[in-house]
Amino acid sequence: MKSIKLMAGYERSPLWLTGTAGEGNLSFYELPISEPLAADLWEWSDNFEDTRDHEDPTRSGFPTLEAGRRFAEMGEELAKRLATELGDEYVVSYFDYTTMQARVI
Numbered sequence: 001m002k003s004i005k006l007m008a009g010y011e012r013s014p015l016w017l018t019g020t021a022g023e024g025n026l027s028f029y030e031l032p033i034s035e036p037l038a039a040d041l042w043e044w045s046d047n048f049e050d051t052r053d054h055e056d057p058t059r060s061g062f063p064t065l066e067a068g069r070r071f072a073e074m075g076e077e078l079a080k081r082l083a084t085e086l087g088d089e090y091v092v093s094y095f096d097y098t099t100m101q102a103r104v105i
Contacts, residue, residue, distance in 0.1 A: 004092050005092075006075060006078060008071075010049060014045045033082065034085060037081055041082075076096065079092055
């Protein structure tokens with residue numbers, strides 16, 4: 001069984017292969033997922049990228065706590081969709097930036 005973690009990061013795909021199958025960043029196109037889900041994952045990832053302050057990285061982040069909460073909720077929803085589409089061959093976890101913890105979906 002393969003393990004995948006959904007975790008946003010700057011200049012990276014938010015999909016990470018974890019566990020005994022290896023570790024590393026994955027492209028959306030390496031997985032058997034639908035185009036609509038891939039598009040939504042890209043949009044979610046782009047929203048995170050938009051929080052980056054290139055001039056002063058220490059100021060990176062969401063403008064409000066509410067914006068961060070909405071981002072986290074969307075990430076959890078995307079992780080659930082990802083788990084559904086990938087099926088039983090994969091274990092999907094989600095890293096929630098509001099709690100700074102990963103959990104299996």
